[in-house]
Amino acid sequence: MSTKKIPLRQCIGCGEMKSKKEMIRVLKTSEDDIVLDATGRKNGRGAYLCASMECFRKAVKNKGLERSFKMAIPKEVYEALEKEMEQIG
Helix, strand or coil: CCCCCCCEECCCCCCCCHHHHHHEEEEEEECCCCEEEEECCCCCCCEEEEECCHHHHHHCCHHHHHHCCCCCHHHCCCCCCHHHHHHHC
């Protein structure tokens, strides 16, 4: 009997590998909007963050989202994501 494989994702803040369920998915839609995807099922390019503000701040500082999505991200988007992260965390 084989064990079920758990999908792992790398946090763009701290670089740790964790299971997909522990992480928060940040999504770039086809319209180039950046949103948090609580369900993890929406269409678009995803990047993963640990559910801590510390990792979010690291991702902002080292431009983790900008590297993942290969685009410049305006300050307003980071502010909106920070508000959403505070509500979740």
